[in-house]
Amino acid sequence: MKCTGSIEARDVEEMYINIDPIQAGGRLTPEAHKAVIAYADGYSVCDNCLKPFRLDYIKKPPLAEFHEDCAKWLNMDQLRVVPGARRGFQAVASSMVSKGDPVVLTSLSHYTEFVSVEQSGGIPVEIPLSDDKHITADAAAQKIEEVISKFGRPPALMFVEHVDYQYGHIHDIKGITKAAHQYDVPVLVNGAYTVGIMPVDGKDLGADFLVGSGHKSMAAPAPSGVLAANEEYAEKIFRTTQAKGDVTGRTFGIKEVELMGCTLMGVTVMGLIASFPAVQKRVENWNEEVKHSRIVTDALLSIEGTVCLSKCPREHTLTRINTIDSFDKVAQTHKKRGFFLSGDLKKKGITGMIAGSTRVWKYNTFGLTDNQIEYLAKAFQDVAEENGLVVNRE
């Protein structure tokens, strides 16, 4: 396709119930939509960048205030905005990991965590999953022991997902950080599916680093996110530049090396800030979100042959489901093959499923209203019945 510069309206959020597993928490608030228009120009937050020249010191618009407030909200000592969770991983790995250092990740770690380790020259080592697909403190401790006996030293860093992207399971972060700290291993908690979605207390979790994704879970434009650190490591990961021009003798003030000086300079950070009050409020509604998730999951499980691969009752809004013995059976003989499911759902105003998926797939109910949840649950059952499957309705 040739890019002509003419852009069509994106109607997904207005016309459909969107259950895309990665998009649910990133839908903008009306306040963020307004901020995006107002700050659409490049470098639009930099009008009042006064000495010291750095993004997190800007008072108007209130970037400095946001940095402080967001750190407090997450109960962490320091925080910076970053262009996506992945840039947070990169900043931490780059300052904590040297070439050849073992780094512990998990069997549910996101590829961006692996890539950040790769970029730093670290050697990734995975914590295996328990039978019920969780990361446990015991497994973390055992992996650290294995690293020590193999490399003669503990891992330089551990990554662990607060909630993983495969099953939407909440892992025992408190237990894992406690185990890691016994070996003096710092832990980065990946909050891509929790920060902005459910209440998160970094100190309570024992996080040395806490990373959130703005576009995944904080109702912000992409690419945006937050990187928070406790005092012990903040100085290291937010180190300021010592670079000097050897001809000019120039120095570069207090620009932070891992952040390349400044990060989000317009639309992205303003969207993040504009949504922040609503995001703080919405995490308090987490119990309702979990209830919604259970209603939809129960409806899917009422379709004979369907199996939930995530732990039930659901504790998160992201769920992995196996419909090999239900919707996929229909797909075997349907003239549209596997595309019938996303097609039938779309006709009922539901989008976000990967077209053609009828075997193992994921959905996310975050942010839907009571009415939308009821409608969605019934729509799954209706599509099943309309295609000859048995549904055990209450």
Ligand SMILES: Cc1ncc(COP(=O)(O)O)c(C=O)c1O
């Ligand atoms: C668990 C997890 N961590 C990190 C990321 C990357 O987040 P970002 O796009 O903000 O860099 C993703 C993206 O899908 C994810 O699922």
